[in-house]
Each structure stands twice: as C-alpha cells, then as structure tokens.
Amino acid sequence: MRKVLTEDLEPGMKVAKTLYLSDGRVLLNAGVILKDSYIDRLKEKDIPALFIADESLPEVEIPEVISDQTRLETSKLLRECMNDIELGNELNSRKIKKAVNEMVDELTSKRHVIVHLNDIRAYDDYTFGHSVNVTALSILTGISLGYNKLELRDLGVGSLLHDVGKTFVDDSILLKPGRLTDEEFKEVQKHSKKGYDIVKDAEGISMPSAHIAYQHHEKYNGTGYPRGLKGDEIIEFAQIVTVADVYDAITTDRVYRNAMPAHEALHVLEDMMQAELNPDIAQTLFKNIAIYPIGSLVELNTGEAGLVVDVNKEDLSSPVVRIISGKGDKSDQQEHDEIIEVDLMHNEEVEIKDVITDRTRKF
Numbered sequence: 001m002r003k004v005l006t007e008d009l010e011p012g013m014k015v016a017k018t019l020y021l022s023d024g025r026v027l028l029n030a031g032v033i034l035k036d037s038y039i040d041r042l043k044e045k046d047i048p049a050l051f052i053a054d055e056s057l058p059e060v061e062i063p064e065v066i067s068d069q070t071r072l073e074t075s076k077l078l079r080e081c082m083n084d085i086e087l088g089n090e091l092n093s094r095k096i097k098k099a100v101n102e103m104v105d106e107l108t109s110k111r112h113v114i115v116h117l118n119d120i121r122a123y124d125d126y127t128f129g130h131s132v133n134v135t136a137l138s139i140l141t142g143i144s145l146g147y148n149k150l151e152l153r154d155l156g157v158g159s160l161l162h163d164v165g166k167t168f169v170d171d172s173i174l175l176k177p178g179r180l181t182d183e184e185f186k187e188v189q190k191h192s193k194k195g196y197d198i199v200k201d202a203e204g205i206s207m208p209s210a211h212i213a214y215q216h217h218e219k220y221n222g223t224g225y226p227r228g229l230k231g232d233e234i235i236e237f238a239q240i241v242t243v244a245d246v247y248d249a250i251t252t253d254r255v256y257r258n259a260m261p262a263h264e265a266l267h268v269l270e271d272m273m274q275a276e277l278n279p280d281i282a283q284t285l286f287k288n289i290a291i292y293p294i295g296s297l298v299e300l301n302t303g304e305a306g307l308v309v310d311v312n313k314e315d316l317s318s319p320v321v322r323i324i325s326g327k328g329d330k331s332d333q334q335e336h337d338e339i340i341e342v343d344l345m346h347n348e349e350v351e352i353k354d355v356i357t358d359r360t361r362k363f
Helices: 036-044 068-086 093-108 123-144 149-160 164-168 182-200 207-215 236-250 262-272 279-286
Strands: 002-005 026-028 049-052 297-300 305-312 315-325 341-343 352-355
Touching: 026 036, 068 093, 068 123, 068 164, 093 123, 093 149, 123 149, 123 236, 123 279, 149 207, 149 236, 164 182, 182 207, 207 236, 236 262, 236 279, 262 279, 305 341
Parallel strands: none
Antiparallel strands: 002 049, 297 305, 297 352, 305 315, 315 341
16 A cells, blocks of 8 residues: 555545544545545545555555554543543543553563554644654653653653643644744643643642653753753653654644655654754664655665565664566566565665655656
C-alpha cells in the first residue's frame, strides 16, 4: 500500500487500511473502492490522506508499534476525558492509568519494535491521535533508557495527558492554518499550566506525570515556556515527551502543511539537538525510528528503484530493499524472474539517493 494525499485520490482506487475517527467509528473499510462521493466525504471530514492498495508493488506487512485496537480505544478514552473536563467534571484517572498500563504491557512485550508508520487522523482529531503517538514514542524511549514498569507508567500517564490543557484553547486557534498572532500564541502557551493544574489535582496521578504537562514546551537551552527552564531543571520525563512531541508533530499531516517523511524529520531533530532538545534522549528515540519505513519507495545510487521490505536494527539507515525497477522509468523498467533484494547494511557501495513520493514516481 501507499499513502496518497486526499487531494490526489481518484475514483477506482482501493482503500488498503481501514480509516477510523477518534471516537472509534469506521469512516472507510479496507477493500472499499473509492467513489467521488467518498472522496468528497473525506474532504468534508478534513482527512489529509489515505492508504491505497497498489497492485504494482510487492505486498509487505508494515509492523504496528501498538495495535489499532489499543490506539483507537486510548484515543477514544482521551477524547471522552477531555470532554468531561470541558464540562467541569474531574479527570477519570482510573481509566487513564488502566489504558496506559495496557500500552506499557503491549510495548514491553515486544522490545525490539521499530516505528514505521504514523496513523492518519482528521485535522480536528489531531490532539487525541497525537497524544497516543507521543505516549507510545515516550514509552519506547523509556524502555531504551532502562526504566522499570512503574517509571514507564508514570511517564505514559504524563505523556497521554501532556496536552490536556488544550481543552481550554479555542479551536479557531488550534486549527488555524496560518501564523498565530502574538495574542493567539499567548493563549496557546497557557495550556501547559492549565494541563498541570488538571493532572496534579487528579486522584492517584504522580507529580512527575503532572510536571510533564507543565514542562513539555521547555527547551534544553532555556528558551521555552512557561518558565524558561533549561538543562536538568527540566525533569527527564518531560525531556522525553518534548522529543516525542516534536517528532510526531512534524511527521503528521496538519492543516497548514503535509507530513514530513521520517528521514527528513530526524534531520530536523538533529538540528534541534544543538540547543532545544536533550541530545542523549533524542539519540535514544532515534534507535526506535525507521529512517526509511517498510513500504517506502526509494531511489538507489545505482539508478534502480526499490521498496523497503525490512530494516536492520543495528543500522536503521541501511534497510533491505527489493528491486522493482531499473531506473524508475517505464521505458527502462526491468522485470526480474526472481526476487532481488539488497541488504544495504552488507552492501556499503549501494546507498539510498532519495525517497520516491507519489508525485515524483515515474513507474
């Protein structure tokens, strides 16, 4: 399958991966053939992209960091909790802790999992799906840092609730496609303190979890908000969530820009490591991210095009690539009677030159 922007969808394409809304409802099932009316519905719902079946490509299984069921149930729960808060009710900490415990158990049971693919979410569902992704990324980082299960659970609860203060920020600001005014940005900044107040007052939630909500926009060099903390003045839990927060934000489709591919996003984080992010924690996250996720189309320095079919945990920049075209051009396409795969980790002379997108693909 391949990810296609909604604006590029055409009738007759087949849905490859079931599309859910954050309340758990199915919008489109896998296997459905697109019609104009379905595409119009996706646009109305502000769905940025869709996974489409492509019979011209080999079929590969893309590993999920957490199951669709866990992702959907946790996203739905978070939405319900934030609605309760908006209505003046208390945060249901028992349900939040139960959901995080299940996610910790799921992730610790498969310690060598690599992050390959972000889910697709509607623009107005962003906060819920984003918080679930940040939680998974943070827990994976905590596992790599040697955290015990109690620490992972406190980290997970704070990660899941890190943006809960956005309940009090108007959607017209959160979903604004253009640059925020100074006044609008000041409103957004208030969510850190509001989130902290909500989480610290919730029954049975630790203060470190609450401080994640308070500190996740602080920067390592002291230029963040709300208090301008720097270095180890920022608790390690919050430093982890900050890195995961940035990575998920730039690799997710937003109303004002398309998602950035993993290899570009990691370069952005590398630049930010010079000042804004704890470099050790950023490097730890990198160990769990596929630079070229399974299912990526890539152009090699040999002139051949290929599909990433596996990754090497020891060297995530050198995946296993199945050759599917001679030079990425229909006229030069080579059809092979046998499957040819190149393990770039053991073929140092072969490198990935570029990632092929739907708009640059020529075969």
